[in-house]
Amino acid sequence: MTTTLLDTPKGIVEFSYKGIGPTVLLLKGGHSTRETDLSHSSLVYEGYSLLSISRPGYDYTEPSTGKTPEAFAETIVDVLDHLNIKTVNVIAISAGGPTAIALAANHPTRVDKLILEAALTSPWEKRKKQQAKLLFGPVEKAVWGGLHTMLKLFPDLVMKQLLSEMTTENVEDYLNELSPNDRRFIYDMLATSQSGKGFVLDLDHTVTDMTKIQAPVLGMYSQKDKSVLYTNALLLKSKIPHSEVFEVNADSHLIWIGKDAKQVWNKRLEFLSQA
Template sequence: MTTTLLDSTNGIVEFTYIGEGPPVLLLKGGHCSRDTDLSHSSLVYEGFSLLTISRPGYDYTEPSTGRTPDEFADTIVEVLDYLSLDRVHVIAVSAAGPSGIALASKYPERVDRLVLEAALTGSWDRKSRKKAMMLFGPAEKMVTGSLKFMLKLFPDLVMKQLLADMTTEDVEDYLDNLSANDRRFIYDMLSTSQPGRGFILDLDHDVKNLHELNVPVLGMYSQKDRSVPYTNALLLKSTVPDCEIYEVNADSHLIWIGKDAHDVWNKRLEFLKQS
């Protein structure tokens, strides 16, 4: 896949654009690199084109392109203008929630529909923020390198430790009940993760314009998500008039795997294909 670096007004921004058909902008979640695929790449086989923009601090996108979600929305619009894309559907995943919300609220004329997938709609809680600052601050490269090294040697141990922050279920039971394909999904997700400077920037993001959303919104959330609690879905539903909440029958933050994964895929397609 060809990666493009655009010298925007506020710095270098990295993106890829593939496929033909109605454009979908994908904003990946925290820790996700250009190589992380949570199944969204298959949208190109469903008749969509897929624009993936790396958020500030991730891959080659410079932090200066948007230290706040509102600032990054301006950079995204520069990319859309560069590609001559008048309007796009938007999918914002997990920590990218504030960026997707900022874009749709600040530039509603550029967004057809917004899908929030296990996405933040408010601020980080203090405990999670403090823990993440310790792990992914100055020691980020060492921590990430060590985790990837250990993942190769002791995959179940590393997955269990990291999944404990993603599920309200007993983590050993959760891991034991995963299919081989689901285990591979998690392994690939972790092995391609690269928070860089991006995740630390994410921790300061806040959502100030949720009430300004006036584009159709689909929120997909799990009741058993520990990292992005279901309260984010309730806040979204109570604040945004044109909003549908789809409660995913998933046992963790990872709504893209498990027994309901196919329904998640179909629900997303159904929403994106509405006129």
């Protein structure tokens, strides 16, 4: 994918922008790089422009561009101004949630609609933060290097290990029931993952006051998500009564695969097309 580096007042930001039509801003989740695609690139074939901005610490986006969601929301506005984009529809995935919430809450005139896909609406749990900082801090390159090598040699073993943190189901049963396409989806996701300095920054993110959000909001969550608990969906609904929560019949954090994947896709398109 062709990417652009923009020198903003706070530092370098990496983004890609393609397609013709209303702009959808995509904020990816933790460990996701420019190559990680959870199906959203297909939005360009549905008549949308897709603007993917790498969050601080990921790809070539420098941490100085915003160590807090609120600070990076300001930088996103700089990118929108540079591209002469007045308003965007925002899709946030997983750890990208707090940044999208900050953008919608603090810059209401720039956000038409907000979609939170298995996205955090609350801070990380203390135990998860401690574990993640050990794995994805200074040694993250070695950790991912080892995982990528193991993924090529023993894909099922690596997928099983990482999926155990994403599903409340028996992980062996979950893995065995996946279609070949779904297994390829997970393999490609893991093969393109790299934390950089970004995930450690994500762990300390707080969430802006969601009651300030004026735009229509759609949240899509699974009850069986072990990574982003369904309580995030309940919190979203309690803080933003006008929001819609769509419960996805998925067996893990990965709501983009499995038996309800088409419904997730259709629900997203339906919401984006609403007047």
